[in-house]
Amino acid sequence: MKYKIFSIVQILTLLMVFGSCKKMLETTPLNSLDLDATLKTKEGLNATLTSIYNTYQNNLYYGRDIIVIPELLADNGEITSNNTNRFINQAVNAPSSHINIWATLNGVINRANLIINKIDASSATVAERNQFKGEALFLRGLSLFDCARIFARNPLNLNVTGTTVTNFDLGVPVLRAGVADAAQVTYPERPKIGVTYDAIVEDLVAANSLLTNPSQPYRARKVAAQALLSRVELYRGNWAASERWADSVLLGTTAQFAPASTYYTTWGKSHPETIFGLQYQTGETNPGGDGLQYIYFRNLPAVPGYADVTATASLRADMGISDLRFQRLISSQVKSGQNVFYCMKWPLTGQLGQDDIMILRTSEVVLNRAEARARQNKDALATDDLNRTRVRAGLTAFPTSGAGLLTGIQLLNEVLKERRIELAFEGHRLWDLLRTNRDIVKPSGATLLTTDFKLICNIPIAETDVNKNLVQNPGY
């Protein structure tokens, strides 16, 4: 009997030692793939690229927030008195109420990094490599630019009032190595803002050299990189470079300046001015009621919406009632007894949430160049650019020569005013005021200095709690 007990123990021991069979435990998910293996394929990297555009479509990014909120933080839009509670804190510049998309932007940058890092090792052809890398570089550049705009001070306006810091010149981290493993996670510091802008420009210049100019504007293309470069250089005061990149766009044949006959009627669907934009196809996820049309515009009962944002009196005063853009792109209505002025640039052309979104368009490049030229005292040329959008809007042209020629600050003021009107509600206003150091007059009449700490978003505590190398913005 003792032998038998012993043999049982022996069998048990053998089972314990040799019995484990890893093969029995193999499982394969069907709706996810192995990360490392997938990132080695061009198909995997292509899908990653698609996912970046999908993120751009999200209502937290270009689907709505980054377009609406800069208008509310500045002086173009205000929230109607009867509202759905959306963006009421941003409209009154409450601290920490901003465009808090740090994680979204860094997620995009990481995915772009993975594409750029890994595409050369995949089976992609040279043409495919250039295309993937070019698009990824453009998207990384744009997202890094957005990150710098939201979370760092503009290079031309580094002062912060209300805090002990007077010159806050830190940019946002420039990460170039994609993370696909916890061991690759770094805890980056913030470089100087100049370093961040150099990285943005470097990406866009590289994208410009890799990309071509297909006719459809809904993916990154060469002219988009050039248009964005003209904006980025304007933001950091490189006027000549800005003018040069704007020239590349406007002298080419890809970008079109829409005539009055199509300009007002094509908003929301395939606008001819689009240099780079986003499109939602039927069946794809779209922001629906969380989209731009819903927050900006309704015309009951045909066009439902929250319509919580109305044009401020100062914007309407700058426009004047004879401006065609006021007459055709602003809808005057009464909401719960209040006279409101809705933006109709996303007018519900098809199904709910499917209006196109223009991120870069020709008129902006024209105005970029107008400003760059005015800054360089090329007054006649600047006025020439300025008149293009003015005339289209039914306004009289400024004289391009002679005694009536605008110069100096007068000219610059006209250019910036025209920029405010032309690009109203498209997400430019806050940045244009910050970089030109023009204080914000809120609808309440109060003046908000552009050096106020609240105009730059706090870096979320999810980052600062974990990443001790990173300096928080002043005031938070």
Added chain:
Amino acid sequence: MKKTLTMMLMLMLCMYSFAQQKVLTGKVTDESGKPLLSVSVKVKGTTIGTLTDLDGRFKLNIASNDQRIVVSSIGYAVQEFPIGNNTTIDITLRSSVENLDEVVVIGYETRKKKDLAGATVSMKGKDIAARPVGSFARAMAGQMAGVQVVSNNGVPGGNVTVRIRGVGSINASNTPLYIVDGVQIGAANTNSLSNGNGFEALVSSNSLNSINPDDIESIDVLKDPASASIYGAQAANGVVIITTKKGKAGKSKVNFNTYYGASDVIKKLDVLNATEAIQLGYEANANRFGASSAQVATFLTGTGATVKNGIVDPVANTDWQDLAFRTGFAQNYDLSVSGGNEKTTFFISGGYNKLNGHVVASDFQRGSMRLNLDHKINDKFSIGTSLNLTSYTSNGVYDGGSFSNPVRNGFMSFPANRPYNPDGSYRQTQNGQWFGGVENFLISTDNDINFSNVKSLIGAVSINYSINKYLKFRSSFNVNWSYTEEKQFSDPRYSGASTNGSVAKAATQIRDFQTNHVLSYARTFASKHAVTALAGAEYRSNLNTAFSAFGQGLPLFQFTTLSSTATPTQPIETFGNFRIAGLFAKLGYIYNDKYIANLTVRRDGSSRFGADNQFGIFPSASLAWKLNKEKFMGSWGDRNDIKLRLSYGITGNQAGLANQVGQAGANVNYASRALFGLSGEYLGLSGGSPSQLGNADLGWEENRTINYGLDFSFFNRRITGEIDYFSASRQSLLLAFPLPPSSGFSSINRNVGVLRNRGIEVGINTVNVSNKNFKWTTSFNFTYVKNEVTKLNDGQKNIGTTTVVGRQLNSIFTYNYAGVNPADGRTMYLDTFGNITYTPVLRDRYYLDKSSDPLWFGGITNTLNFGNFEFRFQVQYQGGNYIQNSEATFMQRAGSTADRNQLSTQMARWQKPGDMTFVPRPWSGAAQPGSSSYTFFSNRFWERGDFARLKEVTLTMYLDKKFLNRVGLSNGSFYISGFNLATLSKYSMFDPELQGNDFGTYPQARQFTLGINLTF
């Protein structure tokens, strides 16, 4: 033939014995004189023994010097009889009154309760059957120490929460492992349509509905890791083992049980009538805007009311709760046939159960079939099968905050609204005849479809081989398969022009295959050393797939299929699988029925674990000492029992990985992997992106528990009981380790958290009176369990406000309400310095003394038998927790949101300076200038959850034996039962028997049933 077999069996048994010198024969009967089959008759102190035949007869060859025989059978007290010079002995066995002889299923084997050293608790099927509750788990409430059952809602067949020894995990599963006749079943099916669609009232998620409660023989719960570690990485939250009925050799038995019942809601909420609601609404508008304001005029026009001197003239009232609740109906039929012979035994049953809910448009029905068959092929081989087929269907209603939820809108709909227009059509929102923003829920309950059906198969086949007298081998093959169909339909006539009706449909399939192979050994040496050993291997493979789709735009309301929709969208196919492989061994030793020692170890691997940490070892040890058997206890020790128990063990929680913390798109089964997931689409292309970073070290959560136990029985076993104290350290708890978002990821899962869980459990059974005419027994249980978070990520003190180092899980951090200012009717709060504030800020919050998890719970059951009657009543109690009464933020606004009804307590609103009341001044918008909103969540809305409830009262009348014999019945009884008859509680909403948040909860029912149980 049968006799020949019996003879052969006896002959074979005789081959093991020597020195036969005498033949002893006899007959064993029960107290009524019926012969008993398969009773063990042994000569004391030897291995000589036999079993009785069909006629209860036995025949033993014994040595002439053998002194006593020991007779034993399950359900009867073990008895000894002197042999003397007799050659025939007729024996009458008495039913055992004490539970120490009961057999407990403890995982791949059964043991006598008296020989256990771990912590287990059991209940019998008869305490579960004949309750109109859908799933058996609800009937477990208050019946077992250490096992907490919270119904959470009164949906027929709805979900229950079962916690064994409290909460042991922060982010992972707290659900025990359920095993039905050896088949491991998931407690929850995947409910494909419940996510985001807002109706828990579909019961498809409760897979425990697949068991017909009438089929259950016993439920055994393994509480401590020493008992449960044989189930390794699945056992950290305890194991619930359900054993169904088996046939017994002998005369075939036909049992028929039926009951009919009615139910209604336990209570209706006391709400305002139309005149009172308009009065408060009028005051709310008049207080804010002035009595002659446009707002007051609009309000009065809308409600159709008039006001004189500030008092609203009476208007007609609609009691919306009467429209939401109805008298529910229950019917149940169970028919079973069981029986067999020495070679084959069987149990066949069929059941039908139908419950019409006490809330309109909700019901549950189940049809079930079972076959349990055991067959001896020969002396070496036997085969057994257990097969359960069930289909259960429910129609549900919207729940939670939905405006189509009849329960919620039963008490919240504005009482001045009529349900129908004069022409019989529905009154609706925004058509000029309806006041306020709350919908007419009848539109949904009359016309929408919320349907689910589950078909389930639980089957097991096992082959047993007796290698020799001591060594046995058993192979089992188990399958658990279920197919769930769910459907939602929203009527196009009422869903609005932009939707124009919608249809959602889902089909979910779960296939779970398990097989285990166990070698077991049992032998007693020198009649003092009882050795048991067991070794085995097990494999489980689970597959879960689902398909669902959604569509909008229906041409006619009669079209209710997906194909009829104009825009079918969102086709979703989900897939998940996991596999577990384990090896286990158990060694038991009992010395002289006095000292007990057990060692168990299991090595489990799970596909859910990380590649570098795929296998875990789960050991345990337990010791027990029967103190009363010691010599120094003398004869006292023969009449009483004292057993001391000590155990320590480690179990794992592999379902711990099932909840990915804070990461989107993660799959529950692949939490350790580095994954590339699907990520949206653009311009007709489908996108993908890194969705999850891998953690090859990710493993199971651990439950390390030390358990001290005492089993006792006194006064000739009139008082029996057990007391356990346990201290559990729940380690390696799954937490999200935060990463800097600049990396593109927010967190990665790691096993780092630690939670301590301590408690005491008491279970006592007493026979208070026992004589020929009257017997009174009491069964009492009490559990106290409290946990404390002891470690989170390094340096991390808290996760939010509910998970804080040094505090109970689910702690409550809230504001301190200080009532209404008598001067102006504003709501006041205490700030962090104890001063009055009207606008509390974050720092003014404080921790309540208790969390939302109950600290104590239990029950007490009294059974009285007199003559042919049995009277039984059970009380369930629970407390030491707070309930988050979210509904109160809507129902206690002093009428300030003037298009919804309020609790009638709100009539005590503040009206003039000096009024001392807890109800603030009616104020349109519910926030007076310079003070916070009336809906501001503070301790005003955290209510104590303590309650005691008369859960069940049953009166049974057993039919007279003589009468039964005349009509050919062997047993027969009538019974009448009442459930949830009375509740002692201060809770202000329907029912305190829930945990956490109360928001639109389908309340429990008060039920009455009338039934008959007949055995042929």
